[in-house]
Amino acid sequence: MMVLKIWWSIRSFWISIFILLLFSLWLGLPTYRKWKVDRLVDELCTKDGGSKVYETVILPVEKFDGLGLVYVPPQSDVKPTDEYYETNKITWIIPESNKFGSLDLFRSHTKIYRIADGKLISEHVSYARRGGDPILIPVHPSSYSCKDKSQYYKQPFIKHDRVKNEPTK
Template sequence: MNGQYLKGILAIAILIVGLGLAGCEKYALDRQMEELCKNDGGVKVYETVTLSPEMFDRWGDPFPGWRERKPEDRLGPDYLYVMEIVDIKHGDAFKGEGELRRFSTRIYRRFDSKLMGEAISYGRSGGDFIVIDHPTSKRCPIYKTDDEWVIKSVFLKRGE
């Protein structure tokens, strides 16, 4: 065998190994995210509040129009709505780097600062070998939005 032939085989082997390892970050972050979700994710309700039917819109949302208001005003003067995003692993997903984040939405009663409920989820973006147009992403637990679930879990309509 000549040297060129061996160099070609070595190059192909390195390429195959590289392709095999590419995306490993994505799968490692997905496993980490799923473990975090299992231990910490989901909606937790510590206290519910029963509101009159007039406090709900036609779609069953308490505090009609809350989606259009600033976060600090979403739930009126008696409750505080707090959203937080924490980077667990920072990266540029459009460059193939993986990123992992923790999303938290909490509701507090203002007069005593009691935590009424919280929704915690995790999301992964990137970690892809090749990014075409947009990086892949994954989130858990899977539900519409954290804010909607926690708000509808803490605030219940009287008579239901």
């Protein structure tokens, strides 16, 4: 009887170790892959990411929203009253997969053009990772990208106060 109790406790110990190891692999491998791709995003952002402003445009204060941003519609949504439009090209580095829990990496290249003359005002390159989460629950996947893309929409436009007749920040 004593031998059976010892055997059962040893068996339970090894089953517990096996379950713990299996759970660690299940969480650890996807987390490691995600971490590696996040480091790749940082590297690509440093090498190729960022903004280039070719022309700074002075606009009246009314064109800016509460956050100091100017709405620039995509090319497909341009109205006759719009002065600028943007294009965005997505390039998949680690291809987009429709599989739940997949890990995707892509490059986004956004350009802002003036409608009147078709001139390129500014462009921005950014990289992002989506998904790769170890726990498959039906929520939006995690993501990681280059820092502070919102600054891109502030860079080519400067507020002009018509009352004071001078640019404001």
